[in-house]
Amino acid sequence: MDMHGRYQNIAISDIFSDRNKLGLWEGVELAVLKADAEVTGDEARISAFSEIAEIWLKNSIDIEWWKARDREIHHDYNAFLDERLRHLPVHLQAFVHPNITSYDGEEPAFASMLSSAIEFVFEALYAKLDETLANLAVKYRYTIMNARTHGQEAELQTFGARCLAWLKEIRVAHDALLTAKPNISYSKISGAIGKYGSINPDMEKAALQILELKPFYGATQIMPRILYAAVAEALCGLVLVIDKIATDIRLNARSGRPLMREPFAKKQKGSSAMPHKKNPIQLEQLEGMGRMAKGYVSMIVDNIKTWEERAIEQSCVERVAWPDLFHVTCHSILVLKNVLSGLVVYPDNMLREIRDSRGVYASSEAKEFLKERLVHYGFGYEDAYRIVQLACFNVFAPSDRWTVLRESLPGSYEKADEILYDVSFLKEESVGSIRESISLAELFYTDELEISMAQVDSYNVCLKDLFGDEKILEEWQKLFEPSFLLRHENTLYKEILGIE
Amino acid sequence: MDMHGRYQNIAISDIFSDRNKLGLWEGVELAVLKADAEVTGDEARISAFSEIAEIWLKNSIDIEWWKARDREIHHDYNAFLDERLRHLPVHLQAFVHPNITSYDGEEPAFASMLSSAIEFVFEALYAKLDETLANLAVKYRYTIMNARTHGQEAELQTFGARCLAWLKEIRVAHDALLTAKPNISYSKISGAIGKYGSINPDMEKAALQILELKPFYGATQIMPRILYAAVAEALCGLVLVIDKIATDIRLNARSGRPLMREPFAKKQKGSSAMPHKKNPIQLEQLEGMGRMAKGYVSMIVDNIKTWEERAIEQSCVERVAWPDLFHVTCHSILVLKNVLSGLVVYPDNMLREIRDSRGVYASSEAKEFLKERLVHYGFGYEDAYRIVQLACFNVFAPSDRWTVLRESLPGSYEKADEILYDVSFLKEESVGSIRESISLAELFYTDELEISMAQVDSYNVCLKDLFGDEKILEEWQKLFEPSFLLRHENTLYKEILGIE
Amino acid sequence: MDMHGRYQNIAISDIFSDRNKLGLWEGVELAVLKADAEVTGDEARISAFSEIAEIWLKNSIDIEWWKARDREIHHDYNAFLDERLRHLPVHLQAFVHPNITSYDGEEPAFASMLSSAIEFVFEALYAKLDETLANLAVKYRYTIMNARTHGQEAELQTFGARCLAWLKEIRVAHDALLTAKPNISYSKISGAIGKYGSINPDMEKAALQILELKPFYGATQIMPRILYAAVAEALCGLVLVIDKIATDIRLNARSGRPLMREPFAKKQKGSSAMPHKKNPIQLEQLEGMGRMAKGYVSMIVDNIKTWEERAIEQSCVERVAWPDLFHVTCHSILVLKNVLSGLVVYPDNMLREIRDSRGVYASSEAKEFLKERLVHYGFGYEDAYRIVQLACFNVFAPSDRWTVLRESLPGSYEKADEILYDVSFLKEESVGSIRESISLAELFYTDELEISMAQVDSYNVCLKDLFGDEKILEEWQKLFEPSFLLRHENTLYKEILGIE
Amino acid sequence: MDMHGRYQNIAISDIFSDRNKLGLWEGVELAVLKADAEVTGDEARISAFSEIAEIWLKNSIDIEWWKARDREIHHDYNAFLDERLRHLPVHLQAFVHPNITSYDGEEPAFASMLSSAIEFVFEALYAKLDETLANLAVKYRYTIMNARTHGQEAELQTFGARCLAWLKEIRVAHDALLTAKPNISYSKISGAIGKYGSINPDMEKAALQILELKPFYGATQIMPRILYAAVAEALCGLVLVIDKIATDIRLNARSGRPLMREPFAKKQKGSSAMPHKKNPIQLEQLEGMGRMAKGYVSMIVDNIKTWEERAIEQSCVERVAWPDLFHVTCHSILVLKNVLSGLVVYPDNMLREIRDSRGVYASSEAKEFLKERLVHYGFGYEDAYRIVQLACFNVFAPSDRWTVLRESLPGSYEKADEILYDVSFLKEESVGSIRESISLAELFYTDELEISMAQVDSYNVCLKDLFGDEKILEEWQKLFEPSFLLRHENTLYKEILGIE
Numbered sequence A, B, C, D: 001m002d003m004h005g006r007y008q009n010i011a012i013s014d015i016f017s018d019r020n021k022l023g024l025w026e027g028v029e030l031a032v033l034k035a036d037a038e039v040t041g042d043e044a045r046i047s048a049f050s051e052i053a054e055i056w057l058k059n060s061i062d063i064e065w066w067k068a069r070d071r072e073i074h075h076d077y078n079a080f081l082d083e084r085l086r087h088l089p090v091h092l093q094a095f096v097h098p099n100i101t102s103y104d105g106e107e108p109a110f111a112s113m114l115s116s117a118i119e120f121v122f123e124a125l126y127a128k129l130d131e132t133l134a135n136l137a138v139k140y141r142y143t144i145m146n147a148r149t150h151g152q153e154a155e156l157q158t159f160g161a162r163c164l165a166w167l168k169e170i171r172v173a174h175d176a177l178l179t180a181k182p183n184i185s186y187s188k189i190s191g192a193i194g195k196y197g198s199i200n201p202d203m204e205k206a207a208l209q210i211l212e213l214k215p216f217y218g219a220t221q222i223m224p225r226i227l228y229a230a231v232a233e234a235l236c237g238l239v240l241v242i243d244k245i246a247t248d249i250r251l252n253a254r255s256g257r258p259l260m261r262e263p264f265a266k267k268q269k270g271s272s273a274m275p276h277k278k279n280p281i282q283l284e285q286l287e288g289m290g291r292m293a294k295g296y297v298s299m300i301v302d303n304i305k306t307w308e309e310r311a312i313e314q315s316c317v318e319r320v321a322w323p324d325l326f327h328v329t330c331h332s333i334l335v336l337k338n339v340l341s342g343l344v345v346y347p348d349n350m351l352r353e354i355r356d357s358r359g360v361y362a363s364s365e366a367k368e369f370l371k372e373r374l375v376h377y378g379f380g381y382e383d384a385y386r387i388v389q390l391a392c393f394n395v396f397a398p399s400d401r402w403t404v405l406r407e408s409l410p411g412s413y414e415k416a417d418e419i420l421y422d423v424s425f426l427k428e429e430s431v432g433s434i435r436e437s438i439s440l441a442e443l444f445y446t447d448e449l450e451i452s453m454a455q456v457d458s459y460n461v462c463l464k465d466l467f468g469d470e471k472i473l474e475e476w477q478k479l480f481e482p483s484f485l486l487r488h489e490n491t492l493y494k495e496i497l498g499i500e
Helices: A010-015 A019-040 A042-056 A063-073 A076-085 A100-137 A159-185 A200-210 A225-250 A281-300 A312-339 A347-356 A360-374 A381-395 A400-407 A413-423 A433-440 A453-467 A470-478 A489-497 B010-014 B017-041 B043-058 B063-073 B075-083 B102-139 B159-185 B201-209 B226-252 B279-304 B313-342 B347-356 B360-373 B382-394 B400-407 B413-423 B434-439 B454-469 B470-478 B489-497 C011-013 C020-038 C043-060 C062-075 C077-086 C102-139 C160-185 C200-209 C226-252 C281-302 C313-341 C348-355 C360-371 C381-396 C402-405 C413-423 C434-439 C453-468 C471-479 C488-499 D011-013 D019-042 D043-058 D065-074 D076-085 D102-139 D161-186 D201-210 D224-252 D281-302 D313-343 D347-356 D361-374 D383-394 D399-407 D415-421 D434-439 D453-467 D470-478 D489-497
Strands: A144-149 A152-158 B144-149 B150-157 C144-149 C152-158 D144-149 D150-160
Touching: A010 A413, A010 D161, A019 A042, A019 A063, A019 A076, A019 A200, A019 D076, A063 A076, A076 A100, A076 C381, A100 A312, A100 A489, A144 A159, A144 A347, A144 A400, A152 A159, A152 A360, A152 B413, A159 A489, A159 C160, A225 A281, A225 A312, A225 C011, A225 C160, A225 C226, A225 C281, A225 D313, A281 A312, A281 C281, A281 D281, A281 D313, A312 A453, A312 D281, A347 B400, A360 A381, A360 A433, A360 A470, A381 B144, A400 B347, A413 B201, A413 B454, A433 A453, A433 A470, A453 A470, A470 D144, B010 B102, B010 C011, B010 D144, B017 B043, B017 B063, B017 B075, B017 B102, B017 B201, B017 B279, B063 B075, B075 D313, B075 D383, B102 B159, B102 B226, B102 C402, B144 D489, B150 B360, B159 B226, B159 B313, B159 B489, B159 D011, B159 D161, B159 D224, B226 B313, B226 D161, B226 D224, B226 D281, B279 B313, B279 C281, B279 C381, B279 D224, B279 D281, B313 C281, B347 C200, B360 B382, B360 B434, B360 B470, B382 B434, B382 B454, B382 D076, B400 C488, B434 B470, B454 B470, B454 C402, B470 C020, B489 C020, B489 D434, C011 C102, C011 C313, C020 C043, C020 C077, C020 C102, C020 C200, C062 C077, C062 D434, C102 C160, C102 C226, C102 C313, C102 C488, C144 C348, C144 C402, C152 C200, C152 C360, C160 C488, C160 D224, C226 C281, C226 C313, C281 C313, C348 D415, C360 C381, C360 C434, C381 C434, C381 C453, C381 D453, C402 D489, C413 D347, C434 C453, C434 C471, C434 D434, C453 C471, D011 D102, D011 D281, D019 D065, D019 D076, D065 D076, D076 D102, D076 D489, D102 D161, D102 D224, D102 D313, D102 D489, D144 D347, D150 D161, D150 D361, D161 D224, D161 D470, D224 D281, D224 D313, D281 D313, D281 D399, D281 D415, D281 D489, D361 D383, D361 D434, D361 D470, D383 D453, D434 D470
Parallel strands: none
Antiparallel strands: A144 A152, B144 B150, C144 C152, D144 D150
């Protein structure tokens, strides 16, 4: 067992268990015997196959015997053969493992393990994550929030639309895995150096078909690991997308005015010291999973290189990194799924945030609006930009009382006591908006921008004139309404979820 | 020239330039001649050294000639020798490059380049970053803010104390570089396989001494790259610590209630679309630098492996990754230095945040306080914890009006318009504190916790009794004062900055 | 310019140059104007588009002006817009960059750059590598050599068949790139947060179509980087496969009995110290390229993570890592192509090696042969294995004279002189083969194996009997013939090259 | 348990076991109580400490209870506290975990675990590896072999001297670990954000002293991970140096003419198909270990970054990557140690290789020799180089018979049969040496070099004259003697092992 119990997935452990692996090896050996019998049509081989299959069915593999034997001969596949051979009479032994090499058994078995694990990722887990995100997108289709670029409030969006963006990232990661999957539909039973020797290529084809695999022509003793690297990279991509989504939620879960947070159980404790804590520990763990996934992929990618017709440095890496990467992937999917299913969303705080952002969410629309309409006043692109920029900076100027607090730093802990006491009684100024400051032509000078007082005045004059027109004012105010700003989100719902 | 112009450092480019490298090669060749003359005491060698040194001084290296020759013979050091030899009469040529191999010139030169670059990191740049952080720590020694763990408001701290923690991380990274530096004080002039052949080890020692280096006994044709990996890792560590600090500032620069932000120039534009944006683009770039540094280190660490007495796969990697890693390091230091020097800090918002966090910053102290005092009421560790937890959850319970907004989602864009309009008129509830809710015994039931109404009542009864005692109430209130909570920060100032 | 001149590819530098990038930005801006005009059918826009397009065509972009402006406003795309706007009268300015954001220009341009670079990898370079390998496979179709697993001589193969295995690895890497390519056929012109605002999704579709791209629904301000990571990983996979092939050749180029080596120019110098050297410096460089490629990919993969609707940490990484990764890829392809085109192959040494490997290349066939035929003597699977193993160990037992040299170590340098002198006169023993030692029943005891003398005797008795049969002896000898052992290589030629 | 059983080290598993960890947590809690009692001198605390210590000693930690509790409250340290608290009467509970936070327990415990693991690496394992290499160096001090650069035979060395170079790499890696070790001698008990709150810094100092640790002033809730990254990098460096050494041995173990190989047990099987195989599977595994180590380090280095006063993404990574990195390190040390202890060395093959390399091992000395002496003939540096180069290329020219085999490729498998048959009877030409070809002036033209026949002739004329002098010939022949070439290896033995 590889992965730490906390992050382990039982199904993955089973797939990569010794028991499963040895069972798969037996499957390959039997497929080879069967295919050999079929391709040659040889009577002796046909009956030998039946006899061997029957004996092996009756005598299940003794894992402990196998381990002991391996310690003795330092070759796990030979030890497995010895375990199987010991149940056969001498005349049947001659039919076993004919012309093939241990990796003719290992490789198809390994491809099967990878296939099963990928199927598990797809079927058992993945579908639900897609569904959960789609449901969230529908649920919050009209729940407005500020989008953020660079961590700064940007334009308005709905939380539903953000869920759609997350969903699309997951789908890209999913598609990458889907695209990589055919790589493991190939394998090889072509002998010690992959050039067949006395192995009939038709036998290989038939045996692999029994195992639901296809021959890869051009293998050496092993399959080229470039085929498998793509699978690992796709898994890691999925984990990293999950980490990206988790990070977004963590950012929105920052206390003060949290927009959402992961579920917190009734008996849960956030901290041994601070009883108030509701920490996003599941989301944070997902970042750790991303770090682990990258590490495992680097191990697996290094396996692309081997000497000539192969050396065995890849073996230990694959024994560890593959199951661990799958554990990390499955755990990540499950954790995100759980967080999203129980996600606590605060639309009230989203509204507070929009209100307090003072209309800047429409600064882009405002700039476009003015860009067109100020042409007649001889103002160009740059002026429209600067007017809105100035208005935005203006509306965040603090009141005098708060300005003092901003500019004078306390010089002792006692002074800090005092200030904190004062602040507890200090009222917040009422919140303005660029909607008004521009339409009322109330721009004022600030040294934050390279602008002269005269220029500010000229802007105000112009704005006063412009917004004297009632119709223009009406159009202007529309710019700040969600129904106007979000009207094209419908396209996303249609294109991504197929709903109107 | 390697690194993209935007992130390039001129001093680093000079150090790793062809011109500088060839100059260093010449320096090694001359040091060898001089040391050889000295060690042997041979008259012919002594005078040959003087003659050669004089001729080379007069005939500076022709970089273009060298490049053309290199293209012809596919060996850059031989091409360099040819360039130098062409200025010498035949009788002097016989003295040049005696018994040594090209890497006897390359290695000391390389060590010198690394040394110069590290010195540059230390002297020209680093000292100022340390100083800037120390100054910030002093300036904001009494400026209080909420610390955050898991992105959640935790206990109170000063911004100065956070600067001290940043400073210490920088110092750890600095010390790692200091510790790795001796690794490049060694080099080798021990021949094609490092076993000397006809090279006198005394000559090596003398020549390296001229170059301010020491012999590494046990080299092959080259120095083992394990020595240099430590330097790269230390540089990367520094970049990653810078990235960590940058991330902290970015987190605090999130709009809404920014606590600090990077400087924004008067003519700067944050976005082509949204004039209101002041994006932390320098800080974000530092995260990119961290990603790059890790990549370059992975390249350099891979160089530890080479076949037997060396192969040359490391050469191209070192030509690219070392200068680029130094560019990234220097750029990161400079950018952080600039950001910190011009850091815009909002102590007013820090105060707002503390106020609005409703006293939970002292939840740990509160719990300890109750833990001791509730023993007499038969309440244990767990009860003290749960009382404070309950109070903390209580004080964040929204008012009815906001609860409605939290719980009912709009079903259309038009409904979203309406709600946003309503919210613009909605008053914020006044902000309570656990200081009062506990001392006034005003705990109330919430389904967020596994607790019964009866238990809440019993807690209130007990609290009412406890805080009936005036002296206890006074002690209690002290717990929420900065001067009480931060009194031990003095230790940090003393231990880290040496000031009282 | 990014990559070091030695490893730079001019075509890649052009694609990622400022000139090309700004040209592509202009292309996007024009496509937007055109699409906007078309979608709206607005007369003013239609004529504005024409006028603007004409003016911009006449006034090419002034890169220096742009750079200076960027330094002033700290926003490269805005600086580009300013450069373009300055050529327009005010009334036309209002039409420029309508509702869109800088990354609506950057992203399609970036996708185009990646596309061009990938096309260059495919068309200009890749095809020739495939062809060169295919030609080698045909040329050496019947040139026999020992395959090696674990660096040990394994079965027989032709050098042509090894070329086929290399070719297939290249093709897998090629297919991965082909599979990833559609990822960059998508882009976005959907505004500052990817939710369109006042951008008509139909305009996006039309504009992207002009640029030969498709809309990615679900973008934020930028395209999700998970899309591009797959491209980088595919490029890196290609470089690592090239490194694997290069390593195989290096292993075969080891002096003593080289089987092949990279071309060595007539004026080339292998070493400044040792004139005899013909070093595989190009092949070794390819290992360095692999190390670099992995580093660049790690940088690019880290870019999958960004905050919310985007932050800009990915920008610096992409400016550096993408062109550099393409340089490394193209350089690797070209270098391997050159090495393979001029590959010096020594079939004589391949034959020497086979001869001196004493028939063990058929040990697998020999074991199978005995496995079947010894059943009648009561010997099983294990015995067949041990007989061949014993024979193999026997044939490599040194003669007495050499045994002494193996077992007695010199105790001084002078003694070493003596021994080396002696050896120069020492004859090599004649080379035996397991073909004879087994068929002549000449097995003898060795303490290398867990076997008794009695058992060895019983094997010899049995073998003597078995090979008394002339027909069996004849069959046996056939096992060692290339035409028998390699008969199935034809399948590889048919499946991989489509030739019989 | 993390690491796969095959690569697991029991001592490491114990150190990182839950049982050990919880024991260490208890140790920290008790140290805090003791230090608190001592620092305050408070009677109640002094007796509480004694009582608690006694109760906990009697009631050992119930791991299963703890696990169940953790599943309930999602906080492993709180669950541990609950487990410990349940044994205490209420009046003692109030003393437990005073003012501190869970990571005040976790961090010192973690530092202790790392310390123990590092000690284990040093004491139990490392010393023996150093000793083994030193012993090999002494044993093979006079056993000559060709050194190899670029995989090509270079100058002569002893195998002992190569062992010294390996030893020095190990020592550099060892020193890096030693240098990083002090980083884990620090820890913190400074509260939830590292600013102490009501924790007395004197108590921290005293408690850490009990735990044999020192306070790190400037911690947050946790120690900065930059401290630990250096330890991981040092461990990885050690593994990569081991991988480098393993690769050298693998290169020398290539069959044909193996110079050394790893031990092969008497019952061992190298391959299920090919009984003759003695594969260097342990050495190859060490390459896999290097790949794994790099992956784990990348995970750990990513942990340098955390938000503000900490988030918990590092926890899962550390639970997995640290023990696994230690397993990989210990396993690597043990495997290399075993291989080196049982290393099978073939001095006979080393001699064969030297003999067959035809004197080129002294090409550097030969060039120097001629460089000086040909001045009088008007030949310069370049000529000396070309003469030796030509001689080296000459001596490897094949005989006619072998030239045919080199230049004509078989066109069918049957033709290959024939050629292989012929070769089995083909004698090897006698082996020449540049010692003779130069001193006998027998250089001949080759189209491998840019040289004219006339020039070759002029060289021969000059050489004939030069070596007509008996004294010069005698000096010349000395150049090829091991005792001359290796005389300076003594310096290495003296400097590295301290022996004359």
